[in-house]
Amino acid sequence: MTSSGQDGTDALTPVAVLDDKGRIRIGRDPGNDIVLPDLWVSGSHAEIRRVGAGHQLVDLGSTNGVHHNGRRVQKGDLKPGDRFTVGRHEFLYDGSRLYQHDDQGPTSFVADDITVDVGKATLLDDVSFALQQGTLLGIIGPSGCGKSTLVKAMTGFQKPSRGGLLYDGRDLYEHYSELRHRIGMVPQDDVLHRQLSVQRALRFSASLRFADDVPRKQRKERVGEVLELLGLSERAKQRIDTLSGGQRKRTSVALELLTEPSLLALDEPTSGLDPALDKEVMRELRLLADRGRTVVVVTHSVLHLDICDRVMVMCMGGHMGFFGPPDEVLPFFGAEDYADVFHKVTNEPRRWAQEFRNSEIYRRYIGEVAEELARVGDARKELVTVAAAAVEEPVEAEPAEVEPVAVVADPPVPRQAGAPEAETTRFADASKPAQASPTGVQDLSMKDRARHPRAPLRAFVTLCWRMLAVIASDRGYAAFLLGLPLALAVLSRAVPGDKGLSADPEGFALEGQRLIVVFVIGAAFMGVAVAIREIVNEQSIYRRERAIGLSPTAYLLSKVIVFLVIDAIQCAIFVYLAMFGRPKPPAALVFGDPMIEITLAATLVAVASTSIGLLASALVRTTEQTTPILVVSVMFQLVLSGGLFEITGQRALEIISTIDPSRWGFAAGAATTNLVGFPFPEAIWAPTAFNWWRAVLVLLLHIAVLLVAARFALRRFEPGRN
Numbered sequence: 001m002t003s004s005g006q007d008g009t010d011a012l013t014p015v016a017v018l019d020d021k022g023r024i025r026i027g028r029d030p031g032n033d034i035v036l037p038d039l040w041v042s043g044s045h046a047e048i049r050r051v052g053a054g055h056q057l058v059d060l061g062s063t064n065g066v067h068h069n070g071r072r073v074q075k076g077d078l079k080p081g082d083r084f085t086v087g088r089h090e091f092l093y094d095g096s097r098l099y100q101h102d103d104q105g106p107t108s109f110v111a112d113d114i115t116v117d118v119g120k121a122t123l124l125d126d127v128s129f130a131l132q133q134g135t136l137l138g139i140i141g142p143s144g145c146g147k148s149t150l151v152k153a154m155t156g157f158q159k160p161s162r163g164g165l166l167y168d169g170r171d172l173y174e175h176y177s178e179l180r181h182r183i184g185m186v187p188q189d190d191v192l193h194r195q196l197s198v199q200r201a202l203r204f205s206a207s208l209r210f211a212d213d214v215p216r217k218q219r220k221e222r223v224g225e226v227l228e229l230l231g232l233s234e235r236a237k238q239r240i241d242t243l244s245g246g247q248r249k250r251t252s253v254a255l256e257l258l259t260e261p262s263l264l265a266l267d268e269p270t271s272g273l274d275p276a277l278d279k280e281v282m283r284e285l286r287l288l289a290d291r292g293r294t295v296v297v298v299t300h301s302v303l304h305l306d307i308c309d310r311v312m313v314m315c316m317g318g319h320m321g322f323f324g325p326p327d328e329v330l331p332f333f334g335a336e337d338y339a340d341v342f343h344k345v346t347n348e349p350r351r352w353a354q355e356f357r358n359s360e361i362y363r364r365y366i367g368e369v370a371e372e373l374a375r376v377g378d379a380r381k382e383l384v385t386v387a388a389a390a391v392e393e394p395v396e397a398e399p400a401e402v403e404p405v406a407v408v409a410d411p412p413v414p415r416q417a418g419a420p421e422a423e424t425t426r427f428a429d430a431s432k433p434a435q436a437s438p439t440g441v442q443d444l445s446m447k448d449r450a451r452h453p454r455a456p457l458r459a460f461v462t463l464c465w466r467m468l469a470v471i472a473s474d475r476g477y478a479a480f481l482l483g484l485p486l487a488l489a490v491l492s493r494a495v496p497g498d499k500g501l502s503a504d505p506e507g508f509a510l511e512g513q514r515l516i517v518v519f520v521i522g523a524a525f526m527g528v529a530v531a532i533r534e535i536v537n538e539q540s541i542y543r544r545e546r547a548i549g550l551s552p553t554a555y556l557l558s559k560v561i562v563f564l565v566i567d568a569i570q571c572a573i574f575v576y577l578a579m580f581g582r583p584k585p586p587a588a589l590v591f592g593d594p595m596i597e598i599t600l601a602a603t604l605v606a607v608a609s610t611s612i613g614l615l616a617s618a619l620v621r622t623t624e625q626t627t628p629i630l631v632v633s634v635m636f637q638l639v640l641s642g643g644l645f646e647i648t649g650q651r652a653l654e655i656i657s658t659i660d661p662s663r664w665g666f667a668a669g670a671a672t673t674n675l676v677g678f679p680f681p682e683a684i685w686a687p688t689a690f691n692w693w694r695a696v697l698v699l700l701l702h703i704a705v706l707l708v709a710a711r712f713a714l715r716r717f718e719p720g721r722n
Ligand SMILES: Nc1ncnc2c1ncn2[C@@H]1O[C@H](COP(=O)(O)OP(=O)(O)OP(=O)(O)O)[C@@H](O)[C@H]1O
Pocket: 118, 121, 123, 141, 142, 143, 144, 145, 146, 147, 148, 149, 150, 722
């Protein structure tokens, strides 16, 4: 069963007869029954198994999952008429055969009266439009009119409060986990580590986005292809922060093209570029659209709008003032130039929004296109019904043996023709998915996580390597990390005395007490300082990577592990250098070497402080907000460490200080050192192995609680959240 072109269903092809022999395997490797040569697909991705009289769909542990009727599943019983997707490849099941529909670009993208409210502010107000495949849409409008908000809504980053966004007839937010890899988004902020070379940054991204089992060689080849496509091959080894603005934007586009998205959105890719670069970027976007992608670009520059198929003019207050071909913009507004247009939509936004709603242009370029797209959507749904009905009929002419089928993703598609002629209607409800969407993206991804507990090990390893690469290529930062413990060790030399950490026979261990305070607070400072800017600095990168499915736990753990190593090295350098030439404690409590115990205690304080830094970094919005947190958290640890004054006996302080890592770090250090004759000896410092272990366990508990809190704080970067 195939269907013909005009209704958009021509890509539906029968690919397998599910006879009694058992199973049909789907994957990237040539040995599969259905071969999908797509790097997003795992080698052996999914299987259809015969179970009794029916069939079961099974995810074979793929990286990017299988979606059965829009839900990610591990296993699911197939019913005639069901559809499932593997990457961009969609299959329909009729009870005895599989039909394949390839996503060759969104056959439709429809925004149906979307409104975005944040608190009491309305950022977008009843915006409707429809896009056909291969369209280049330019969005313009005065600053603050809601252009970025619209792009975020279209790409799954900002769930509309009302209205629907339908991608290929499916609610974008309801089916986000299935659709997200088909959408590329280049935000205003660069989402690349600028310290890395173009090639290196893209290779890390490829590793995070492709299936786990894609060989390194293939990843490299794909990176080479996108660099070639965007004319960046000669820049491959150049650091991103040394590229020109235009080259940097092209690198961001290259990053998104790795996974061949069918909808690509760019938020002001040409801001800050000179007119020549502006034109160059717009031309490249035109080429991408001509190759079949739908490209949406927000721009402040109106010089090259004629290169677009459609232009949208936004009015202040989030209203839509125009949507149509570029040559109709000025006539519609009765304006001589775009400055006039901006003036009008800034001063009379409601009037122009209303005029546009009632215009012939709206009818022609939105109403009719939406109707056409709804018709295509209906035709596709009908095929599902036909496929379901086919279960009643015997399978005749189809081949009994089905050859492995190779499907080439995303072939070139010609640029769209003008909009068709027809009657005006509001958007047809028929294009909405059968189920309403009570849940948001967050709910979906939580469910996904619950169903897919498999540790994303590859992402974790890649993230660790990337962090190390970023640190190594930022010489200033690497020098800071190494210089900090050296500077602190030099400072610790200011502590007077020649007894070091030895037990003082005179009975007053003030020097030892001071040294332990210096170690513990130095460790706390190094721990917070290393981490407190980490997440806030790369929030745009994390947000983007999260949207394409990066595991937040893998992300956080990669930070913790790399920082743990850095903390341990820093504390060892600090403590050993500070103690160089000073008497050591006479005996150990647990590990045989008191210096190891003291270094361990300092390292745990540093790691707990790193966890505080990561938590704070996930909570704040700007880097500037981190400085007061750094100061307060270190002061808090200094005051409540127990090394300055007696905490025991002051009930409130006793309670508060239990959550202070330095209190327990000091206790472990004091226990090892055996501070004899201290003026205010506390019970938790008594030199016993129990006290040492208790302090260590409390510190581990602090770390665990802080990291769980940081993991929760990362939820604010979930797609769909503002
Ligand atoms: N989280 C938010 N809470 C309240 N108002 C917001 C929020 N985010 C954006 N806004 C406001 O919504 C309006 C639209 O913002 P948006 O960033 O979409 O505008 P824009 O057209 O892209 O602006 P620009 O061209 O300057 O980038 C602005 O007035 C902005 O201040």
